[in-house]
Amino acid sequence: MKSTQLKELVLQSLEHERGGVLIYQTALKCVTNNELRVEWERYLEQTKTHVTALERVCRTLNIDPEERTPGCKVVRHTGQALVEAMKMALADGNGEAAQLVATDCVALAEMKDHSDWQILGKCISELSGNAATTLKEAYDRIEEEEDEHLYHGKGWGRELWLQSLGLDAVLPPPEEVANVKSAFGAAKAEKESEATRRH
Numbered sequence: 001m002k003s004t005q006l007k008e009l010v011l012q013s014l015e016h017e018r019g020g021v022l023i024y025q026t027a028l029k030c031v032t033n034n035e036l037r038v039e040w041e042r043y044l045e046q047t048k049t050h051v052t053a054l055e056r057v058c059r060t061l062n063i064d065p066e067e068r069t070p071g072c073k074v075v076r077h078t079g080q081a082l083v084e085a086m087k088m089a090l091a092d093g094n095g096e097a098a099q100l101v102a103t104d105c106v107a108l109a110e111m112k113d114h115s116d117w118q119i120l121g122k123c124i125s126e127l128s129g130n131a132a133t134t135l136k137e138a139y140d141r142i143e144e145e146e147d148e149h150l151y152h153g154k155g156w157g158r159e160l161w162l163q164s165l166g167l168d169a170v171l172p173p174p175e176e177v178a179n180v181k182s183a184f185g186a187a188k189a190e191k192e193s194e195a196t197r198r199h
């Protein structure tokens with residue numbers, strides 16, 4: 001494994017988690033659905049622990065967690081753009097629209113978050129000693145949280161959009177009710193909800 005590229009992955013993942021904290025803080029200003037608010041408050045707290053976990057991983061790999069590579073600057077820019085998008089929607093004063101923008105922004109951010117951890121997981125077997133243990137401990141706890149962030153977030157976005165269209169919406173979304181933690185589970189929950197919707 002190329003150690004320079006591992007460093008890049010760890011630092012970009014850390015930058016993205018730091019951006020994630022800001023994204024959830026801003027999304028919480030846009031949310032109007034109470035169940036979604038509770039969910040996002042929990043995800044915000046989890047995301048803060050992802051930041052500290054990656055800072056710990058940095059130290060075991062002798063990486064300075066404050067180093068910002070050109071790739072990190074791009075990641076930061078993308079995160080800030082999502083925060084800006086939500087602020088624009090908030091300024092417009094339409095609460096329902098702002099919440100929809102926030103669900104889109106969260107889903108976009110969680111897509112990268114999820115794949116960062118998926119790829120970090122693939123690096124564990126290439127490491128040894130303290131670095132391997134620290135990354136594995138973090139991965140074992142966080143990977144499942146990232147599954148939830150991604151699949152539940154996607155469900156909320158879809159159902160709130162359907163509700164806004166005046167169409168049948170399942171709230172809380174089926175991914176939430178079934179506590180989905182995989183792509184297979186998400187597809188199954190979505191399919192089952194189609195049957196509910198037609199009745």
Ligand SMILES: [Fe+2]
Binds near residue numbers: 020046047113
């Ligand atoms: Fe995360």
Ligand SMILES: [Fe+2]
Binds near residue numbers: 047114145149
């Ligand atoms: Fe996440």
